Amino acid sequence: MTDNRFLMNLSWELKNLFRFPFPEILLALFTFTVFLPHVSTYSADINLNDVSSQEITGQIAHVSTYQGAFASVSAYLPLAVLGSIFGTLAFAYEIENGLLMVHLSHPTSKRAVFLSKWLSCFLVAFVTLSCTLLFFTFLYVPENSFYLITNSHLTLSLMLLAAMETFVIVSVTVSFSIFSRKASVSLVGSFATLYILQLLSQTSGLSYLPPASFYSQVELLFHAGSLSMLFNSSISLVFAAFLAVASYLYFSRRLELA
Amino acid sequence: MNMARFWFRIGVCTTIIGLCIFFSNIATQGPSSTVGGQFSTGPNGTWAELYVPLLSGSKEIRINVPRSFEGTLYIFDYEGTKRLVEDGIREPILEENFKGSTLVDFALSRRGAYTIVIESHVPQTSQGTTGIVQKGGIKADMLQDSAIVILVGLTISGIGGALKIIRSHKPTHNLSQKQACALACLEIAVGFVSIGSFICE
Numbered sequence: 001m002t003d004n005r006f007l008m009n010l011s012w013e014l015k016n017l018f019r020f021p022f023p024e025i026l027l028a029l030f031t032f033t034v035f036l037p038h039v040s041t042y043s044a045d046i047n048l049n050d051v052s053s054q055e056i057t058g059q060i061a062h063v064s065t066y067q068g069a070f071a072s073v074s075a076y077l078p079l080a081v082l083g084s085i086f087g088t089l090a091f092a093y094e095i096e097n098g099l100l101m102v103h104l105s106h107p108t109s110k111r112a113v114f115l116s117k118w119l120s121c122f123l124v125a126f127v128t129l130s131c132t133l134l135f136f137t138f139l140y141v142p143e144n145s146f147y148l149i150t151n152s153h154l155t156l157s158l159m160l161l162a163a164m165e166t167f168v169i170v171s172v173t174v175s176f177s178i179f180s181r182k183a184s185v186s187l188v189g190s191f192a193t194l195y196i197l198q199l200l201s202q203t204s205g206l207s208y209l210p211p212a213s214f215y216s217q218v219e220l221l222f223h224a225g226s227l228s229m230l231f232n233s234s235i236s237l238v239f240a241a242f243l244a245v246a247s248y249l250y251f252s253r254r255l256e257l258a
Numbered sequence: 259m260n261m262a263r264f265w266f267r268i269g270v271c272t273t274i275i276g277l278c279i280f281f282s283n284i285a286t287q288g289p290s291s292t293v294g295g296q297f298s299t300g301p302n303g304t305w306a307e308l309y310v311p312l313l314s315g316s317k318e319i320r321i322n323v324p325r326s327f328e329g330t331l332y333i334f335d336y337e338g339t340k341r342l343v344e345d346g347i348r349e350p351i352l353e354e355n356f357k358g359s360t361l362v363d364f365a366l367s368r369r370g371a372y373t374i375v376i377e378s379h380v381p382q383t384s385q386g387t388t389g390i391v392q393k394g395g396i397k398a399d400m401l402q403d404s405a406i407v408i409l410v411g412l413t414i415s416g417i418g419g420a421l422k423i424i425r426s427h428k429p430t431h432n433l434s435q436k437q438a439c440a441l442a443c444l445e446i447a448v449g450f451v452s453i454g455s456f457i458c459e
Binding site for chain 1: 277304344368
């Protein structure tokens with residue numbers, strides 16, 4: 001019954017967040033930022049007697065995906081803005097207006113409600129970001145598309161990166177939304193937090209803060225990274241996981257609805 | 259969500275992606291950049307470098323070598339590189355003999371992976387540098403690709419819209435609903451293909 005209820009909640013939340021024009025706006029913002037020309041031509045010496053065409057195709061595909069992964073970091077600000085809106089709409093707005101009480105008056109658990117709302121926020125951002133990155137990668141060197149389809153590990157790495165970035169943003173915005181309980185505070189506060197993190201990572205050189213830490217994730221996924229890169233990329237993920245667990249526990253055990 | 263609405267939304271999303279690619283290309287126009295580095299060839303040897311991607315538009319390649327150096331510059335596109343590596347067949351898009359430092363202008367119609375090969379005609383080891391200057395400006399191939407994406411998006415949303423209209427009306431002809439759907443989709447596809455071919459021409 002609870003599982004069934006969870007699926008019903010999830011489909012309801014997905015319908016809410018995927019309604020026109022949320023995904024369209026996300027796609028437009030992501031595409032515009034990701035496709036702004038990043039002129040970085042990769043060059044490598046090749047030994048014509050000692051290389052196969054398969055190796056060259058693989059190298060080109062690797063460069064295309066790496067550039068796509070690198071460009072994904074420029075989608076940080078749109079992701080932060082839309083993540084704040086989704087987090088606020090799914091949690092703080094419903095808590096403030098008493099809609100969550102209506103949800104919970106059905107035979108369902110707080111856990112199911114939390115998980116369905118969190119997953120829907122994650123999915124709407126993840127699906128649109130992945131779509132944009134895949135478009136970018138496939139259009140980067142068009143002759144290469146068939147190789148990318150048949151060797152799916154590159155595209156899966158790209159999607160994993162999109163998932164990690166979305167996870168960090170959604171965890172921060174959702175926890176802000178749950179702990180603040182007020183739509184206005186959640187909307188402004190969570191975006192301000194993410195924006196300050198970006199400023200700090202850029203100006204103070206704190207490379208373990210997002211979005212600078214996302215570059216470390218790109219390097220780790222596509223090249224052999226160092227220990228410092230592992231540290232930089234995992235700090236934001238661990239913190240995001242902590243926030244997700246804390247907000248889950250707070251929502252399911254401590255949250256009191258007036 | 260029913261299928262007609264689903265395809266309509268997919269079409270709208272694809273159109274939006276195409277429009278954003280179009281506008282992002284127009285808005286920034288791409289700054290100029292230079293790529294390249296050092297190279298070394300053995301006696302009568304060859305040196306090859308793969309570039310991913312070289313953008314479309316006019317370019318110049320600067321080759322700085324000693325005055326006594328003589329050689330040939332080849333530029334291969336993706337297919338040419340594959341043929342060169344697999345069968346050893348040389349089908350370059352550009353071939354130019356040079357002596358000493360030189361500057362070669364060329365233009366690419368499409369972005370993609372290109373290989374620059376320098377073949378030495380001197381019997382000693384030589385060193386030099388290459389630099390490819392990519393000039394900024396609107397990339398025509400990217401605009402063309404975005405137009406194709408927009409066209410595909412409009413076609414899909416058109417099919418979705420047609421499905422929606424057909425399902426909401428009772429048939430006034432002898433065709434079954436599936437046949438009517440197929441006919442409408444075919445008509446829309448033919449319409450878009452004709453528009454597309456007209457634009458391409």
